[in-house]
Amino acid sequence: MAEGESKRDKARMDRSEGFGERLLGVLLDRAHEMPPQLIAPLIAEGVAQVGGREVSILLQDYGQEFLVPLPGRGLLVGEPEAIGDSAAGTAFLRMTPVEVARTDGVRVYLPLLDGSDEVGVMALTLGSVDDDDRRLLRRLAGLVADMLVTKHAYTDRFFQARRRQPMSLAAEMQWSLLPPLSMSVPQVEVAGILEPAYDIAGDSIDYALNDDILHASVIDAMGHGLDAATMATVAVGAYRHARRAGISLAEKYAFMDQAIAEQFGPDHFVTAQMMDLNIVTGRLKWVNAGHPAPLLIRNHEVARQLGGPATLPVGLGGPPPKVSEYTLRRGDRVLCYTDGLIEERGRGGEQFGEERLIACVNRIELTGEGLRATALLLSHTLKWERGATSDDATLFLIEWRGGTADHLAVLE
Template sequence: MDRSESFGEALLGAILDRAHELPPHLLGPLVADVVERLGGRRPQVLLQDYDQLTLVPLPGEGLAEGEPEVIDDSGAGRCFLDAVPVELPEDDGVRVHLPLLDGGDQVGVMAVTLDSVDDDDRRLLHRISGLVADLLVTKHGYSDLFFRARRGEPMSVAAEIQWSLLPPLAMIMPRVAVAGILEPAYDVGGDSFDYALNGDVLHVVMIDAMGHGLDAATMAAVAIGSYRHARRADIGLSEIYDFMDRAVAEQFGPEHFVTAQVMQLDATTGRVQWVNAGHPPPILVRDHRVADRLDAPTTLPVGLGGPEPRIGELALEPGDRVLCFTDGLIEERKSDGEEFGEDQLIDCVNQLERTGRGVRAVTRALSHTLKRARGGHTTDDATLLMVEWRG
């Protein structure tokens, strides 16, 4: 067996050998060095801004500068939304865009220009982009570099807290997919969500803490923290609700509350169960159309000491999607004073579902479409979370 190092192994090894001790600000030079060995030039690492409108070049020695690229109107944006490589001919070669994926979450896009592209280049670039995505995820935990690059405007303290609570905005796995979005991205206060895939069970929660600003963010932090604590104790939905209820009540008193939607999806069978604690009912999307609302008896919001909740249950079909949302999405007033309403939400869902795109692209497009339909107004937090059982 020939154990000598091949060209491809040397390229990947250049990343792996330095990864564990690499300071975050030297990620750019490392990418530039590896791309140069492959014969590439003008490397870029493009990160999604918090509004999910543009892809922003990461600054760093060796990385090409440039203006942010509009996600809905660029090759990099197409790569980002569909999570597929995009190759664009240029005067001096081919500009290749690679999705930076981590567990289905789209971290960003890596771009590089080559004289020409063959299958060997594509294979190596695919593997290099996978390692770069992993480095971005691990390094961002102890650096502000990537946070600062993604920000298009100042962020409130409440929003800082909320973003620190969030899991990745998307997770795409063989049997289940999840995607969420919050607005206003730089001033969100009381809305949040969380999820975890434990074995064959997907756990999901969406919450809306009463009020605005820092008070709401603090209450949301307690609600999410108590949810995670209860979920990790491997208890049932009713017990999770009870634990969250007591945590919020003991910390904030009887006049404060958090509405919540707590769900569990069996990724093997498609059976979904949920507890609705004063939250808008989720919407069921089947065959790319809104088919039903997940109506079930509701209990009191978390913190108000409700009775033991009744658990809703539904058998999903492969491809079904469940859309959870907060009331700020449908109770917003348009410029003429009319409430936006659930009917318009359903119309927008039906229009976007006809595109056949994945949950991440649909959720993002839905949030931006709804904001435009409301005249750009967001006087309350407006959050979406879509879950797909892929079968």
């Protein structure tokens, strides 16, 4: 194309700044150097620009039962709202805006999504809502989520707002180690839950989506308290180091095994479930190092265990593991969990067991909820049926959908 034609095409493009662009642009420009304590009034001012009022930022608490208000100048601070039984909770679980008519207007609840990780919910009141409002508010909520995630690295205030009870040092270490507990792209989605949230020690999860491969691991370090948290930290660090080196599942196991043995000696170990899922083909590979076998969920019920040869937990010098393989169907879900989920004694004193876990999964799957909602509902149901949690109990769900995400890279 000639230079003159390029200039004429550019001249014909409308590059003027509309209201929505100006509002989002000003927020983005200000956010770069904004101290964390000024994020709240900046958000409130941005909402006021579109005629909104009574702005609340609700963050998920560590127990994943409530959305708790973030205090700050310009924000409305009310009572925590239950995730399972509130308009805010519905917006959070279903990742979609919810509108509630009131005598003074419309209360709008917008999920705060950083990528697909659910940060919380932004609530505000408008006199009325039209499609232009909905589009702008959805984008505003996305920018607010990014601001919160960015600024939380510079302050303790967001962590403090999410805590509804004291947290142990071991749990503090584990939460700082975790990746986002949910992630969703067109081909695959994951969701994890760790309990007891404020006293977790040896359990952890980790994952990464590298091109077409989802790498995931569920880890359970022996013991309790700070010793278990320290061992889990080393195990996750070793897993990440090995994963980023691009080595095979069997080699990851060997690397983690050596790291735990050298650091803690022959009397300590970590059980682990390590998986690689090709998100294009659905081919799943895994190594089971002393974990309960994952459950395959198909058509809203547990279809089978994903068994196969198990090897010794890492740290005990086991032989090279055999890698199991299975091809998923679109819509299949895989549930990984630690033994604390089934070995807990129920209210009557009996061990909870795998059969009752499967019954709970089947019952909850019939609700047809999304993966994140299913994980939370399953966790809440298990906590109620098992009673108090005396050991770490972790679950990690993967849903494979297949297909492609190339359309997201095309601007139309």
